[in-house]
Amino acid sequence: MTQLSDLKVLVVDDHFLVRQFVRNTLQEAKINDVQTAADGNEAIDMVQKAHETERPYDIVLLDWNMPTVSGLEVLNYFRAKPEYANTAFVMLTVESEQQNIMKAIKAGATSYMIKPVLPGDFSKKLAEIYDWILRKRQAANAKK
Amino acid sequence: MMPSEREPAKRFELDERLAQHISDAVCVAINTTFSVSITPGEVVFGEGMVSLMGDVSGIIAMVQDRLEGTLTVCMPTEALRDILPRVLGHGIPVTRDMTSDAVGEITNLVFGQIKTELNQRGHVFRLGIPSVIQGKGHFVSQFHRGRYMLASFHIENHLIQVHVAIHGGACDPSCADAP
Numbered sequence: 001m002t003q004l005s006d007l008k009v010l011v012v013d014d015h016f017l018v019r020q021f022v023r024n025t026l027q028e029a030k031i032n033d034v035q036t037a038a039d040g041n042e043a044i045d046m047v048q049k050a051h052e053t054e055r056p057y058d059i060v061l062l063d064w065n066m067p068t069v070s071g072l073e074v075l076n077y078f079r080a081k082p083e084y085a086n087t088a089f090v091m092l093t094v095e096s097e098q099q100n101i102m103k104a105i106k107a108g109a110t111s112y113m114i115k116p117v118l119p120g121d122f123s124k125k126l127a128e129i130y131d132w133i134l135r136k137r138q139a140a141n142a143k144k
Numbered sequence: 145m146m147p148s149e150r151e152p153a154k155r156f157e158l159d160e161r162l163a164q165h166i167s168d169a170v171c172v173a174i175n176t177t178f179s180v181s182i183t184p185g186e187v188v189f190g191e192g193m194v195s196l197m198g199d200v201s202g203i204i205a206m207v208q209d210r211l212e213g214t215l216t217v218c219m220p221t222e223a224l225r226d227i228l229p230r231v232l233g234h235g236i237p238v239t240r241d242m243t244s245d246a247v248g249e250i251t252n253l254v255f256g257q258i259k260t261e262l263n264q265r266g267h268v269f270r271l272g273i274p275s276v277i278q279g280k281g282h283f284v285s286q287f288h289r290g291r292y293m294l295a296s297f298h299i300e301n302h303l304i305q306v307h308v309a310i311h312g313g314a315c316d317p318s319c320a321d322a323p
């Protein structure tokens with residue numbers, strides 16, 4: 001992965017509208033490898049399968065409130081597994097309270113976006129997340 | 145913060161400032177999601193029962209320890225058929241499930257912004273899950289003891305109605321909040 005457009009992204013939201021909106025926004029940023037999941041369970045399966053059998057996701061965008069398994073639970077699940085340390089897990093939610101933002105950051109969220117996100121703000125966050133991924137990869141390569 | 149240092153309890157008021165915030169929230173949610181121009185119309189304040197008419201309505205309960213209320217977003221199917229292809233792509237048939245999903249998410253986005261404003265005022269609400277009602281020309285009748293606001297918006301010639309009613313007593317700023 002050498003540039004932003006090479007990112008592989010999973011969008012997790014129970015609303016079809018949001019999944020499609022985020023997909024469109026990512027495609028405007030020339031990110032075309034975008035897949036979607038409608039709930040936390042599906043997201044866990046997809047992230048694990050990608051990690052084991054194909055190219056892992058670079059970014060997982062997580063809604064907080066979803067049926068069955070919440071975005072925060074998905075985040076907690078993967079942050080307990082060191083092999084996913086280089087994956088950016090980003091909360092994309094209407095939850096805007098400081099204590100919830102802190103809860104997500106403490107759980108290991110790479111970034112936090114509050115819906116609705118203006119396209120310009122989304123691009124800025126995306127650039128920050130991309131920088132985070134590059135730094136993580138450089139650090140991992142330096143250790144080898 | 146120690147209990148003795150707590151801010152004094154604040155009396156809730158559904159005032160013009162909050163009404164403006166709600167109006168802005170509706171415009172931002174719809175404009176950002178659909179890249180469509182939405183025009184705020186009349187805002188009416190009242191007390192007691194009021195009925196809204198639409199084809200797809202999203203309703204969300206607003207709950208905390210001392211206050212309760214509802215947010216209702218009522219939309220005509222034609223408006224949704226016009227704006228949904230802007231996100232889903234033109235040529236994709238707009239289904240009943242898609243309109244339901246869209247109104248549920250619009251309600252969710254609006255409530256998220258209202259909740260942020262109320263939380264900043266010390267009225268800490270929990271996030272609710274919206275329910276969506278479908279039916280051509282249905283009525284949603286709201287019964288509340290307190291003041292309500294009914295705001296209208298237009299997307300081209302389509303009328304969108306948003307009703308917010310909250311009633312209850314003073315708020316304790318220390319109310320716990322959790323999603």
